[in-house]
Amino acid sequence: MSVCRPIRCLLNPSLPKPPSTPKRTFHASASKAARRRRPHYPSIKAADLKLLNQTAEEKYPKYDTSETTLLSKRYTPAQIAAIKAAESAIDTKDLVTQAQRRSDPWLLPYEDDMSLMDPVTDHAPKLTAKDLPYNHGFREANEVEQTYAISKIATENMAKLYPNGTPEGEMNEQEARRYEEALEIAMTQAALDPRAIYHSKKNEVVNALADPRFSTILPDLPRLENRMAKQTRRIAAQEEEDPRQKRLLQYMDWTKDDVKKIRVKTLVVHGVTNQTRMGKIRSMYYLTIAGNMDGLLGVGEGKSVEPDEGRKQSTMAAIRNMRPIPRYEGRTTYGNLEQKVGATKVQLFSRPPGFGLRTQHLIFEMARAAGLQDLAARTPRSRNKMNVIKATWEALCNQKLPDEIARARGKKLVDVRKVYYGGSIY
Numbered sequence: 001m002s003v004c005r006p007i008r009c010l011l012n013p014s015l016p017k018p019p020s021t022p023k024r025t026f027h028a029s030a031s032k033a034a035r036r037r038r039p040h041y042p043s044i045k046a047a048d049l050k051l052l053n054q055t056a057e058e059k060y061p062k063y064d065t066s067e068t069t070l071l072s073k074r075y076t077p078a079q080i081a082a083i084k085a086a087e088s089a090i091d092t093k094d095l096v097t098q099a100q101r102r103s104d105p106w107l108l109p110y111e112d113d114m115s116l117m118d119p120v121t122d123h124a125p126k127l128t129a130k131d132l133p134y135n136h137g138f139r140e141a142n143e144v145e146q147t148y149a150i151s152k153i154a155t156e157n158m159a160k161l162y163p164n165g166t167p168e169g170e171m172n173e174q175e176a177r178r179y180e181e182a183l184e185i186a187m188t189q190a191a192l193d194p195r196a197i198y199h200s201k202k203n204e205v206v207n208a209l210a211d212p213r214f215s216t217i218l219p220d221l222p223r224l225e226n227r228m229a230k231q232t233r234r235i236a237a238q239e240e241e242d243p244r245q246k247r248l249l250q251y252m253d254w255t256k257d258d259v260k261k262i263r264v265k266t267l268v269v270h271g272v273t274n275q276t277r278m279g280k281i282r283s284m285y286y287l288t289i290a291g292n293m294d295g296l297l298g299v300g301e302g303k304s305v306e307p308d309e310g311r312k313q314s315t316m317a318a319i320r321n322m323r324p325i326p327r328y329e330g331r332t333t334y335g336n337l338e339q340k341v342g343a344t345k346v347q348l349f350s351r352p353p354g355f356g357l358r359t360q361h362l363i364f365e366m367a368r369a370a371g372l373q374d375l376a377a378r379t380p381r382s383r384n385k386m387n388v389i390k391a392t393w394e395a396l397c398n399q400k401l402p403d404e405i406a407r408a409r410g411k412k413l414v415d416v417r418k419v420y421y422g423g424s425i426y
Contacts, residue, residue: 056092127211138200138209149196150187157186244316251320262322263369264290264315267362268385272303284310287386289393290318291369295330298322299393325396329353329417331373334402339395344387348395349376362388370396 063071063084071080141149158166161182167175190196194209249255268287273280283305291297300317304310328334328350337348346363351374357364359377362385367375379388406413 052093052096056096060092060095131208138198138205141197141199145199146196149193149199150190153190153193153196154183154186157189158182161186242312244312248316248320259319261292262290262319263293264288264318265365265369266311266314267365267389281305286310286314287389288314288318289366289369289389290315290322291366291371292322293369293371295325295327295371296322297325297366297370297393297396299389323397325370325372326399326401327370327372330371332375333372333396334399337395337399339391339398341387341391341394342384343382344379344384344391345381346388346391346395347378347380348392349378350374351376360388363392366392366396 068080071083075083167179171179195206198209200206200209245259249259266286266288268285270285271282272285273282275281283303284307286302288300288302288311289298290300298318298321300314300319300321302310302313302315302317304313326334331353332350333348335350337346339346348363351358353374355374355376357367357372357375359367359375360379360383363375363377366389377392402413
């Protein structure tokens with residue numbers, strides 16, 4: 001098929017296009033091109049525009065002189081100018097036609113006309129000594145003045161908590177606990193009150209210090225007391241307890257903090273496939289090591305269709321399978337070790353202090369998790385990752401200690417370094 005076009009198509013673009021071949025439709029509704037296009041916004045007639053302007057002016061009026069004076073008491077001139085500029089940028093007619101009332105739990109309890117202070121969104125600015133009526137009319141209180149001020153302020157706070165007077169006579173357990181909490185709150189507020197820290201002979205200065213904006217801390221933000229917020233806080237505060245971890249803690253008689261101190265690392269991850277009569281079922285296999293870096297080391301395996309579930313299985317199995325690893329002077333193995341698993345052979349060699357861990361990455365991670373510091377290793381034959389890890393773990397766990405060899409031979413073993421050098425390894 002030729003793609004050439006005559007030159008008149010380029011020089012005369014006003015020529016009519018050839019009619020397209022009609023396509024057969026297989027549904028009853030009209031095609032998209034034949035449908036009537038609807039506008040995004042409803043059209044407003046000229047007669048309704050006057051009513052719309054009148055509604056917008058009544059619902060969102062401009063600031064008058066009294067409101068501007070009220071705003072000047074709460075906000076600075078720069079903030080008032082910013083408020084007016086922001087409101088002038090929004091057309092009140094758009095608020096009537098397009099605005100939508102919020103119904104979510106974080107709905108503000110008032111229309112944001114900037115004339116009210118809300119503790120959630122508006123924080124009072126901090127005041128300094130320059131805002132006092134007398135800049136040089138106060139000083140730091142001594143111990144006697146501070147004790148007197150704290151007792152006085154605490155009495156005022158208790159009077160606010162118990163306007164009818166403190167309860168007298170015997171109190172039940174609940175009332176006594178409530179009274180102790182109220183007393184503790186009153187004493188804490190009195191200790192943080194600036195009137196207890198500073199002293200002045202002029203009552204105006206002391207009364208000015210009673211302003212909470214002089215306090216060292218602002219009041220905490222109020223919490224939403226609806227059902228959804230309570231449920232959210234409960235879920236955030238309480239971790240979802242895994243039944244597998246719960247059984248592990250009961251089995252090992254540990255706490256959650258002890259489990260968090262364990263060093264865990266997944267070294268082998270690959271997919272496996274199980275052929276069944278229903279077809280191939282693919283799952284993930286994980287091989288994880290765990291150790292406390294102080295003589296304990298474990299290896300665990302896990303397999304599951306869900307990746308997180310298989311990783312968690314291997315982690316719990318590694319922690320549960322931890323065994324003690326004998327370490328000479330807390331840094332290396334007792335002599336040279338050799339272990340064979342399948343076609344893999346692992347050779348471990350003890351080394352002097354300062355030698356470090358000169359091994360491949362798999363044995364390096366296992367030695368670090370077990371707390372070994374000086375070690376060399378070789379894998380002369382197959383280097384299958386799973387077999388290397390298992391052979392290293394068996395070699396470290398099945399070490400032959402010199403004391404056991406000497407006791408089997410009926411000999412007595414003496415460590416010269418411990419006897420003559422006090423166990424010093426450097």
